[in-house]
Amino acid sequence: MKVILKEDVESLGMMGDVLEVKDGYALNFLIPKKLALSATRGNLKQAEVLKRIRLKGEAKRREDALEQARAVADLVLEMEARAGEEGKLFGSITAKDIAEEIARKVNIMVDKKHIRLESPIKQTGEHDVEINFYANVSATVKVRVRGEEAKKEKAEEKKEQ
Template identity: 35%
Template sequence: MKVILTHEVTGLGAAGDVADVKDGYARNFLFRRGLAVAWSKGGQAQVDAIARGRETRAVKSLEEAQSIKGNLENGTVTVSAHAGASGRLFGAVSSSDVAAAVKAAGGPELDRRKIEIPTPIKSTGTHSATVRLHPDVVANLTLEVVAG
C-alpha cells in the first residue's frame, strides 16, 4: 500500500515522502497515530505542501548544521523537572522539555520532533539525547536533569 508520510518515521522516511508499506502496518500503526495518509491521485498537492513546510523549518545548509552541532555537543543542557527526595521524577523529561531548555540556554530553536531520547528520562542526573539537524548531521546532547 502506498502512503504519504505526514510526520517523520524512523527507518521509513521524512514528512512528505511516499512510502510503500504493508497494509497492516499502514492501517494499524501509521494511520492510527496520524503519521501517514493513504496515497491518492490528489495526494501530490499534499506532498508538495508538506515539502514546502519542511523546507522552511529545516536547517538551510550543511555548514550551519555543523556549527550548531559543535555548539550543542560542547556544552551541557540543564533541564529542570519536578522530583522527589530520592531523585525520581514525577513523570518524564520529554523532547519538548529538552527543546525549551536548549532555547533557554541561548541555543537555537530546535524542532521537538527532531529530538530523540533513547530511554525515558525518569531520574535526575546526566542523560543523553540525539538531535537530527540535517539528513547528514546528528548531534549528541548531554542533558543534566536537576530537581526544580
C-alpha cells in the first residue's frame, strides 16, 4: 500500500515521503496513529506541501546550527580538576561537563550526545573536542584542563605581584 508520511518516522522515512509499505502496517499502525495518509491523488498534492514545509524547517535548523558552530568555533574552555603530580586527574572531564561549560560561557545549549569524546578526559593539558551541531555542521573547541595545583600556584603568583 502506498502511503504519505505526515511526520518523520524513525527507520521508515521523513515527513512528505511517499512510500510503499505492507497493508497491515499502514492500516493497523501508520494511519490510525496519524503518522501517514493513504496515497490518493488529493493526498499526493498535500505530500508536496508537507515536503516543502520539511525542507524549510531543515534549512532553518541548518542555519541555526551554523550560527552556533560559528559562536563556539575558536572557543577555549578553561577547566580545573583535582589532579596528581603527573597531571593525571582523580576524576574526569565528561561531555556533560563540557556542555555545561559551553552553556555557561557562551549561553548555547549543546546536547552532550553531540560532543565527540572517545573517552572522558583524564589528563591535564589541552584537548581538541569536536561538537556536531547538525549533519555536516561541526566545530572544534579547545579544552584546557588544569590541576588544582595550578590554581594554587596562580594565587601565589598574584600575591607576589
